[in-house]
Every structure is written in C-alpha cells, then in structure tokens.
Amino acid sequence: MNIALKRWLPHMVAIACLLVLLYPLVWLLATSLKPADEVLTSLDLWPSSLEWSNYTTALDGVSGVSVARLLGNSLLVAVGSVVGNVLSCSLAAYAFARLRFRMRGVLFGFMVATLMLPHHVVLIPQYIIFNQLGMVDSYWPLILPKFLATEAFFVFLIVQFMRGLPRELEESARIDGCGPFRVYWSITLPLTRPALITTAIFTFIWTWNDFFTQMIYLFSPERFTITLALRSFVDQSSTSAYGPMFAMSVISVLPILLFFLVFQRYLVQGVATTGLRA
Amino acid sequence: MSTAQRTAPAGADRTKHRKPPARRRPHRDQRWPASVFLSPWLIGVVALTLVPMAVSLYLSFTDYDLFSAPRWVGLRNYTDMLTEDPRFWRSVGTTVLYVVVAVPLKLGLALGVAMLLRSLVRGRAFYRSAFYAPSLLGASMSIALVWRALFNDGGSVTAVLDAVGLPADGWIGDPDLAVYVVVLLTVWQFGAPMVIFLAGLQQIPSTLYEAAAIDGAGRWRQFVSITVPMLSPVVFFNLVLEIINSFQVFTPAFVISGGNGGPADSTLFYTLYLYERGFTASHMGYAAAMAWLLLLAVGALTLILFRTARSWVFYADEEGR
Structure with missing residues (x-):
C-alpha cells in the first residue's frame, strides 16, 4: 500500500498540475463553440450545443479582410523570417565557429552581449530608418532584419552546435580542393540540420506570435496578420463577440499547436541545451 | 572545447623557421571568406543596432515628433x-x-x-x-x-x-x-x-x-x-x-x-x-x-x-x- 502510494503520488501531483495548466486551453476550445447567450450565463465548461456558426463568422475575418488572407499574411511574414534567419545566422555562425580572422573573439563577445540588449533601445531609430526608406506599412521592416542576423540567439545556438561537429569531413573536403563556401554549403550545413530546424521552428513561432513589431509597422487592414486582426477585439468590453473572437483565436494558435506536436523533441531539446525561450 | 584545442596550435604564426607552406595558406585565405560570411551580421549590427543605439541616445536629448526636425532640449526629457x-x-x-x-x-x-x-x-x-x-x-x-x-x-x-x-x-x-x-x-x-x-x-x-x-x-x-x-x-x-x-x-x-x-x-x-x-x-x-x-x-x-x-x-x- 505504502509503496504503491509512493509510486503513484508523483504521477497524481503531475497530472493535477497538468489539468490546471491545460484548463485555459480547453476553455478556449469550448468557448469558441458556445452559443452567445451561454458564454457568461453558464459556467459549464462544455457548451450545451455546438455553435459552429462562430467559426463561419470568424472566417469572414475583420474589417472586410478574410481569415484566409490574414493567415496568408502571417504565413508570409513567418516564412520570410525563417528563411532569413536560417541563412544569415548560419553564415555568421560558420565564420565564428570555423574561420580564423582578426577580432574574432571581440566580435563574438559583442554578438553575445547583444543577446541582452532590450529591443526598445533600437526601436525608434529603426522605425525612423524604415520610415525614411518608405517601408512602413509593408512587410520589409519585419523580414529584412532577419536576413541581417539580428536575432543573435540563433547565431549563438548554431555556433555552439557547429563547434561540436567533427572537423575531419570539412578538412578532407578542403584537401580535395573545396573552397570555404563549398565546404559551408555541402558539408557543414547538412550536418548542422538539427540546429537549423530548431532555429526555423522557434523563428516561425516567435514571428507568428509577435504583436509589438507588427502593430508598429502595419496599418492597412489588408496587410494585417491574424494577430493584428485579433487585436481589434482588445478594446471591446462587450462579450457578445466572444464566440467568433475565440473561434478566431483557436484558428490562430492551431499552427503553433501543430508545430509543437510535430517538433516537440527539437523544441524541448533546444530549450534544454541553449536556454532559448518562447 | 575541442575547437579551442585544435585552433590553438596555429602553426602558421609561431613556427616561422620551418613553416609548412600548405598550412599557412588557409589562414590567409580565411580573411576574405570570413568577411563575406560575416557581412550580413555586420551590416545588421551596424545599421540596426549600433547606429540606432547612438541615434536613440541623441534623440533622448531632443524633442522629436517624427515629422519636424529634432529640437535639442538637453536633459529635460530625463x-x-x-x-x-x-x-x-x-x-x-x-x-x-x-x-x-x-x-x-x-x-x-x-x-x-x-x-x-x-x-x-x-x-x-x-x-x-x-x-x-x-x-x-x-x-x-x-x-x-x-x-x-x-x-x-x-x-x-x-x-x-x-x-x-x-x-x-x-x-x-x-x-x-x-x-x-x-x-x-x-x-x-x-x-x-x-x-x-x-x-x-x-x-x-x-x-x-x-x-x-x-x-x-x-x-x-x-x-x-x-x-x-x-x-x-x-x-x-x-x-x-x-x-x-x-x-x-x-x-x-x-x-x-x-x-x-x-x-x-x-x-x-x-x-x-x-x-x-x-x-x-x-x-x-x-x-x-x-x-x-x-x-x-x-x-x-x-x-x-x-x-x-x-x-x-x-x-x-x-x-x-
């Protein structure tokens, strides 16, 4: 009896914690299917009848822009950012991990220091720059910085990974006459795949969730992302729109949940080894 | 860690008297590849981090509304x-x-x-x-x-x-x-x-x-x-x-x-x-x-x-x- 209790008690505690933790997610799903009059009057978690019309209303989108368009915009920004981060961060990482050049230590230290820089210090001048370039209210301010390796976290992550790779393959490729770009592209990059996948997934999720930058740079409703569309619900105090609002919320977190289910191993490993956050 | 040990000998610089020419070359060659590999990051650091930091420090001593030119106000914002x-x-x-x-x-x-x-x-x-x-x-x-x-x-x-x-x-x-x-x-x-x-x-x-x-x-x-x-x-x-x-x-x-x-x-x-x-x-x-x-x-x-x-x-x- 005592032994059985000792064995099961941690599981019971863990499951209890998990239920509390997952409650908001279940609530989100349930509320997205509730009829309007049940949202606040009934405290039953599950709706009495499933109100699928919340979803059809949600699909119409916000200010005449359909959810399909909003999702497409979010996807465009996220995929652009992923490509930018994977390319630019792996290039910089290869230099730091494999090439010898003057000031390497200084530059690497500087790169690590930028990890701690609060984004707000560069925010306003960056806005002025993009405003001068006529890029405000376009996706350039959101995607272009990713092609310039501004997210030092990923440079750091890939450097750490490349340092752990054996050099023999690269050396024999060099002896066979491969230049540094060929070595990077054909040998090192394929070996770095796990770190690149981690970079890609985190970039996707961060960009998908990002609100601040998108709010500052995008004005036209037809360029809105799904996050910006949801923002229009924030200042509403009425609860009449709860059903469609949470239906749209479910649609917007679905890609993240999918990514999580498919790539959870990479995500958890990435966090455990480098301390990345989401 | 193994990286540090492998790069540390740096045979090219120390053993001048009997330097193997084949080992010296990669070191020289790596200067320009390094600058190519690093250039996106360097441009980003200068254009989107260092310059903006300096500009925002300057702006913090001014009155600026994005449309008219910044007006110097000294420490007044602070x-x-x-x-x-x-x-x-x-x-x-x-x-x-x-x-x-x-x-x-x-x-x-x-x-x-x-x-x-x-x-x-x-x-x-x-x-x-x-x-x-x-x-x-x-x-x-x-x-x-x-x-x-x-x-x-x-x-x-x-x-x-x-x-x-x-x-x-x-x-x-x-x-x-x-x-x-x-x-x-x-x-x-x-x-x-x-x-x-x-x-x-x-x-x-x-x-x-x-x-x-x-x-x-x-x-x-x-x-x-x-x-x-x-x-x-x-x-x-x-x-x-x-x-x-x-x-x-x-x-x-x-x-x-x-x-x-x-x-x-x-x-x-x-x-x-x-x-x-x-x-x-x-x-x-x-x-x-x-x-x-x-x-x-x-x-x-x-x-x-x-x-x-x-x-x-x-x-x-x-x-x-």
Missing part, C-alpha cells in the same frame, strides 16, 4: 520624467512589482516541478513536453485574450474565486488586482525554465546523493547541500534571463489592460507607457529617453547579479584550482 511625471513612476512601480512577484514564483514553480519530474521513472518525457506547451503559446494574443476573459467580471476564474470567498468582482477591473492577472499568465509559462532546470538536475551525478544517504543525510539536507549548490549555475542563468525578459513584457500587458494601461493606470507597464509616449503621443524623444533608462536599469541589474553570483553560484569544475 528631468521631466524623474521629477514631473507621476505616470512614469506608476509604470516603474507596476513593472518592478510584476518582476519581483512573477519571477520568483515562476522559477520556484519551475524548480518544484522539475524535481517532481526528476523523481519519476516513467513518463518524464511526456510530462516535460506537456508542461512546456504553455511557454510556446503564452506570448500569443489569443492566450492573453483568454486570460482577460477568465478573470473578467463573470469569467469562470472569477466564479471559482467567488465560490471560495476571495475577491470576485473580476480582477481585470480592479486596480489592485489587475496586475496579478499578468503575473499569473507569466507564471503559467514556467515550462521553459522547468526544462532547463530538469536538464541541470539530470547532470548531477547520482553518486553524490548515494554517498550523502550513506552518511545519513535526509531529503532536506541533500537538497540544501547537493541540489542547491550543484544547480546554482542553472538558477543563475534562468534568473538573469527571466529578469531581462520580464522587464520587457508587452503583449499580455497590452491585452489585459485593454490597450491603455487601465484600470486607473494599474497595468501601465513600462513598455506600454513607452509605446504610448512614442507612438500614440508622438513624443519620440521622451520614449527614447525611457528606452535608455530601461537599458541602463537592466544593464545595472545584470551587473549586480553577476557580482553577487560570486558568492552564491557554485561551479564544480573550479573546485580543484
């Missing part, structure tokens, strides 16, 4: 902020309260759950992933909207609080309690530091615990004398990261405050006020000054943490030296 702006102090107070309450709660819970999972033989990977999920979702607009609804007047958490006799007019509308909704949303995302703690706990050799148990050390004693010191570098790492991130919290604050820091400025977080001054009220100079104060504050805090670290962070590999 003196106004520190002496004549009660909303600035309100935002500092809210943010500090939030950091002081949320960070220890989040890290405490993360450590507790990590130790719980460490003790499990089966199912550890499943729980680890499941507990981590909120960390991915927590920064999203959708989840912030959920929390706003749950803690609103008539929301289901409010109903539960009512049932157990706690204040239940909806925390969202209560100036004393609204900030704790943001705190709870932050604590809900304890999964990321938990994963890091768990990785740290798994590094502690079990022989240490076995030896302590033979010497008669109880659970608590083992925790204080083995787990705490062995884990202190991980605790330190989590603490620094969590504090830096917490000062910059925005999306949950924006949503839970209804976009304006309400009720009665009780959720006017520092970043929210910075955004309001700079982008809603077009006082870019003032916002730049706020940004630089934030940088100085976070920098000073990090420095203090690193200083105190010497007295409480224990690095096992340094023992023999």
Whole structure:
C-alpha cells in the first residue's frame, strides 16, 4: 500500500498540475463553440450545443479582410523570417565557429552581449530608418532584419552546435580542393540540420506570435496578420463577440499547436541545451 | 572545447623557421571568406543596432515628433520624467512589482516541478513536453485574450474565486488586482525554465546523493547541500534571463489592460507607457529617453547579479584550482 502510494503520488501531483495548466486551453476550445447567450450565463465548461456558426463568422475575418488572407499574411511574414534567419545566422555562425580572422573573439563577445540588449533601445531609430526608406506599412521592416542576423540567439545556438561537429569531413573536403563556401554549403550545413530546424521552428513561432513589431509597422487592414486582426477585439468590453473572437483565436494558435506536436523533441531539446525561450 | 584545442596550435604564426607552406595558406585565405560570411551580421549590427543605439541616445536629448526636425532640449526629457511625471513612476512601480512577484514564483514553480519530474521513472518525457506547451503559446494574443476573459467580471476564474470567498468582482477591473492577472499568465509559462532546470538536475551525478544517504543525510539536507549548490549555475542563468525578459513584457500587458494601461493606470507597464509616449503621443524623444533608462536599469541589474553570483553560484569544475 505504502509503496504503491509512493509510486503513484508523483504521477497524481503531475497530472493535477497538468489539468490546471491545460484548463485555459480547453476553455478556449469550448468557448469558441458556445452559443452567445451561454458564454457568461453558464459556467459549464462544455457548451450545451455546438455553435459552429462562430467559426463561419470568424472566417469572414475583420474589417472586410478574410481569415484566409490574414493567415496568408502571417504565413508570409513567418516564412520570410525563417528563411532569413536560417541563412544569415548560419553564415555568421560558420565564420565564428570555423574561420580564423582578426577580432574574432571581440566580435563574438559583442554578438553575445547583444543577446541582452532590450529591443526598445533600437526601436525608434529603426522605425525612423524604415520610415525614411518608405517601408512602413509593408512587410520589409519585419523580414529584412532577419536576413541581417539580428536575432543573435540563433547565431549563438548554431555556433555552439557547429563547434561540436567533427572537423575531419570539412578538412578532407578542403584537401580535395573545396573552397570555404563549398565546404559551408555541402558539408557543414547538412550536418548542422538539427540546429537549423530548431532555429526555423522557434523563428516561425516567435514571428507568428509577435504583436509589438507588427502593430508598429502595419496599418492597412489588408496587410494585417491574424494577430493584428485579433487585436481589434482588445478594446471591446462587450462579450457578445466572444464566440467568433475565440473561434478566431483557436484558428490562430492551431499552427503553433501543430508545430509543437510535430517538433516537440527539437523544441524541448533546444530549450534544454541553449536556454532559448518562447 | 575541442575547437579551442585544435585552433590553438596555429602553426602558421609561431613556427616561422620551418613553416609548412600548405598550412599557412588557409589562414590567409580565411580573411576574405570570413568577411563575406560575416557581412550580413555586420551590416545588421551596424545599421540596426549600433547606429540606432547612438541615434536613440541623441534623440533622448531632443524633442522629436517624427515629422519636424529634432529640437535639442538637453536633459529635460530625463528631468521631466524623474521629477514631473507621476505616470512614469506608476509604470516603474507596476513593472518592478510584476518582476519581483512573477519571477520568483515562476522559477520556484519551475524548480518544484522539475524535481517532481526528476523523481519519476516513467513518463518524464511526456510530462516535460506537456508542461512546456504553455511557454510556446503564452506570448500569443489569443492566450492573453483568454486570460482577460477568465478573470473578467463573470469569467469562470472569477466564479471559482467567488465560490471560495476571495475577491470576485473580476480582477481585470480592479486596480489592485489587475496586475496579478499578468503575473499569473507569466507564471503559467514556467515550462521553459522547468526544462532547463530538469536538464541541470539530470547532470548531477547520482553518486553524490548515494554517498550523502550513506552518511545519513535526509531529503532536506541533500537538497540544501547537493541540489542547491550543484544547480546554482542553472538558477543563475534562468534568473538573469527571466529578469531581462520580464522587464520587457508587452503583449499580455497590452491585452489585459485593454490597450491603455487601465484600470486607473494599474497595468501601465513600462513598455506600454513607452509605446504610448512614442507612438500614440508622438513624443519620440521622451520614449527614447525611457528606452535608455530601461537599458541602463537592466544593464545595472545584470551587473549586480553577476557580482553577487560570486558568492552564491557554485561551479564544480573550479573546485580543484
């Protein structure tokens, strides 16, 4: 009896914690299917009848822009950012991990220091720059910085990974006459795949969730992302729109949940080894 | 580590008298490839970090609305902020309260759950992933909207609080309690530091615990004398990261405050006020000054943490030296 209790008690505690933790997610799903009059009057978690019309209303989108368009915009920004981060961060990482050049230590230290820089210090001048370039209210301010390796976290992550790779393959490729770009592209990059996948997934999720930058740079409703569309619900105090609002919320977190289910191993490993956050 | 050893000999520079020409070449050749590989990052650092930092420092001494030229006002933004702006102090107070309450709660819970999972033989990977999920979702607009609804007047958490006799007019509308909704949303995302703690706990050799148990050390004693010191570098790492991130919290604050820091400025977080001054009220100079104060504050805090670290962070590999 005592032994059985000792064995099961941690599981019971863990499951209890998990239920509390997952409650908001279940609530989100349930509320997205509730009829309007049940949202606040009934405290039953599950709706009495499933109100699928919340979803059809949600699909119409916000200010005449359909959810399909909003999702497409979010996807465009996220995929652009992923490509930018994977390319630019792996290039910089290869230099730091494999090439010898003057000031390497200084530059690497500087790169690590930028990890701690609060984004707000560069925010306003960056806005002025993009405003001068006529890029405000376009996706350039959101995607272009990713092609310039501004997210030092990923440079750091890939450097750490490349340092752990054996050099023999690269050396024999060099002896066979491969230049540094060929070595990077054909040998090192394929070996770095796990770190690149981690970079890609985190970039996707961060960009998908990002609100601040998108709010500052995008004005036209037809360029809105799904996050910006949801923002229009924030200042509403009425609860009449709860059903469609949470239906749209479910649609917007679905890609993240999918990514999580498919790539959870990479995500958890990435966090455990480098301390990345989401 | 092996990288350092392999690059260290650098035969090209030291052994001049019998240098093998084939080894000298790669070193020379690597200068221009390095500059090509590094150029995106270098351009980014200069154009999007260093220059903007200098510009925002300059702007912090000016009056600037984005349309007319900046007008030099000296230290006035800073003196106004520190002496004549009660909303600035309100935002500092809210943010500090939030950091002081949320960070220890989040890290405490993360450590507790990590130790719980460490003790499990089966199912550890499943729980680890499941507990981590909120960390991915927590920064999203959708989840912030959920929390706003749950803690609103008539929301289901409010109903539960009512049932157990706690204040239940909806925390969202209560100036004393609204900030704790943001705190709870932050604590809900304890999964990321938990994963890091768990990785740290798994590094502690079990022989240490076995030896302590033979010497008669109880659970608590083992925790204080083995787990705490062995884990202190991980605790330190989590603490620094969590504090830096917490000062910059925005999306949950924006949503839970209804976009304006309400009720009665009780959720006017520092970043929210910075955004309001700079982008809603077009006082870019003032916002730049706020940004630089934030940088100085976070920098000073990090420095203090690193200083105190010497007295409480224990690095096992340094023992023999």
